[in-house]
Each structure stands twice: as structure tokens, then as C-alpha cells.
Amino acid sequence: MLSDVHAEALAFPKLFPLGRGHFNDSLRHDSDNIKLGAAKNLFKSAYAKKRLLHSNRKWAEDPEYIFFLQNYIERERINSLASIHMKKARKTTATGEIINAKYLREAEDSSLYTSIEAFKFLAQLRGTPPYWQKIKYDAIAHVKQHGGFTWFITFSFNDLIYSIPALLKLTGIEPTEDVLSNISWYRQHELIKKDPVIPMVMFDRYIQKVLNYLLKTRKVLGEVVAYFGRVEFQGRGSPHYHMMVKCKDVPVLGVDRLSDVTSYIDQHVCTYFPTEDQNPELHKLVSLQKHNHTKTCSSKDGACRFNYPKPVSSRTVFMDDEGNEILDNDAINRSSSRKIKLVYKRQQGHEFINSYHPILLRCVRSNMDIQHCRGGWDT
Secondary structure, three states: OOOOOOHHHHHOOOOOOOOOOOOOOHHHHHHOOOOHHHHHHHOHHHHHHHHHOOOOOOOOOOHHHHHHHHHHHHHHHHHHHHHHHHHHOOOEOOOOOEOOHHHHHHOOOOHHHHOHHHHHHHHHOOOOHHHHHHHHHHHHHHHHHHOOOOEEEEEOOOHHHHHHHHHHHHOOOOOOHHHHHHOOHHHHHHHHHHOOHHHHHHHHHHHHHHHHHHHHHOOOOOOEEEEEEEEEEOOOOOEEEEEEEEEOOOOOOOOOOHHHHHHHHHHHOEOOOOOOOOOHHHHHHHHHHEOOOOHHHEOOOOOEOOOOOOOOEOOOEEEOOOOOEOOOHHHHHHOOHHHOEEEOOEOOOOOOEOOEOHHHHHHHOOOEEEEEOOOOOOO
């Protein structure tokens, strides 16, 4: 069906009632003075973006159409990559058998399909195992050449602040503070479910602002020389962003004095929960950082797999696997980084507060996590 040039219009008659305006519609290309063949190869992703970001939201509000576009684009991309790979790859097996379609259909060796070599041409296709393997190897190479990363940070996404106002505007409702404070969880869910594209657009812009403005321009963590990131989705469908950040000219564990390292950590990591009288704004934001036990955080023995409650400490310290404080770099260098535990400065009563960066938390206004990387193993 997908090989039919009119597949898009035939599969979605409600979106294309006249059968015109779809990707392979010759009239659409002729009106732009673009040859059909050139446009087909060059503007497929741009066409999908244009459809999903159109002021008429009927395309973005149809989840089946969104998956159709994704499937269509990825199929074409895979076919193109496979074609290039087959031209470059070896044409025979180690035993001299010719590799063709018949051989692949009748092959009895299951390792042919499980080997990463058989799918390495997919390394350019985002989200595939070879793609993430390449990212992993790049990160390992970076660690070997330049040392471990400095921070591991996670940014969640607050739909009520970023997505819901935009979605309400599309429905003709002005997102005033009173409207947002009284909107029900069910109403938020329905708005996001109706138009899932807008939340993802807002999330992309949110992450770009974090990277380009907060980390690169404002240098909240210092001068960032490298970072790796990955988007993941929670069970409820909300996205969050995991990233590793490498900063320049910062104290390094095992090289610089421990007091310099812990002082640097205390400049950027906080676990304090101010009262509403002390700081109303930060009190409201840090409440997003409070961990509540749920069934998803329980391990087999019933303990919290995120190790809450956290230990109370009057200062930030490094400890060995037996719970003893590490006092010098000799002890650090004798221990494996995975056996070194970092205990952040934490007051009594704040054992369930997840670590945060005060400036970043004020800017992103969403749940976040920041952890200092102790070495290459952490990375």
C-alpha cells in the first residue's frame, strides 16, 4: 500500500477529502515549480513538519496520521541506507556464498540477524541500537581522551507551564493565572491527548533554551566544552532529558584537593528546602523536588531503589563502600570510582529532597536532578 503514490490520500480520506495536496500530488509540486522526483527525496521531512505545524490542526490531531508520516519517512530512509550499504558491503559470505535476497530468506544462521554488523548501516537512523551504540562509543572515546564528565543532569517537563498555555490559546482561551490554577488534571490530559505535537514542540524549544542559553551563553555551570543527551518518556507519556556535561577548568576528583572538589560541588548542588516565609518562590519550586514513595520505586526487598531517605550530613563528603569518610586523594585513587559514594550536604528534615541547582530550577520551573560524576565509570 505504501508504494502507491496516492497512499497518503487513500489512507486518510477525512484529511484529504478531494484526494489532493498530499506529498506525491503532482499539482502541489508543479505549483511550487519543483519536479516531483527532486521534491520526493529532498523535502519529505520538511513536508511532515509543515503538515504537523500547520495552523489547521487536523493533521496534528490525528495520531494515526502522525505515525503514518513517521513510518513513511523511516521506511524511505532505511531503504536508502540499505541500498548504499549493499553497494559498499561485501557481496559474499566467508564461505563464498553470494549474499542475495534468496540467501537472506533461507539463512538458518540466526546470528546473521542478531549481529550488530548486519544492522550497522542504521547508525544514521536516530533511535536504533546502532545509533545509540555509536553515541556510547563517542562518549567512551571522549572519556579516554579528555577524562570523565563533570555532571549528570536530568530535566523533566512541566506541561502546566509550557504546553497547556499554548494548547489553551489554540482553543481560544487566554491562559491566565486563574485559569491555569483551576484547570483539572483530566482537562490537561485531554488537551495534550488531542494535540500531542504542540507539547513536543514546546519540549524541544525548552531543551534548546537550556542548552544554548543557560549552559552555553550564561554558563550557569561554568564553561561547557562537551555534552551528550538523550530524551526518554515516562510511563504517563511526559518527556524528560538526560544529559552529561563536561566543564572546563574545574576541580577533578583524585587530582585536586578534596576540599576544592567539595566546595565546587556545593556551589552548584543544593538539597535545602526553604520554608514559605524564607523564600515563597523557591519553596514552591523545591516542593517539585520532594520524593514520594510509589510502587515503581520499590525494589525486591521493599527498599526504595532511589535510596530515599538520603543521609543527613553537615557537609559534602566522599565515602568508601564501608561508610567511612575519604580524607585524601591517595584513598580516592586506590578505590574504584563505583565504590566511592558522594554524600551531599543535607539538613535534618530534608532527607526526601532531590538534589537541584538553584538557578537552573528557577529557570526551568520543573523537576530536575543534578549529580556530580566521580569518574569515567559514572559516565
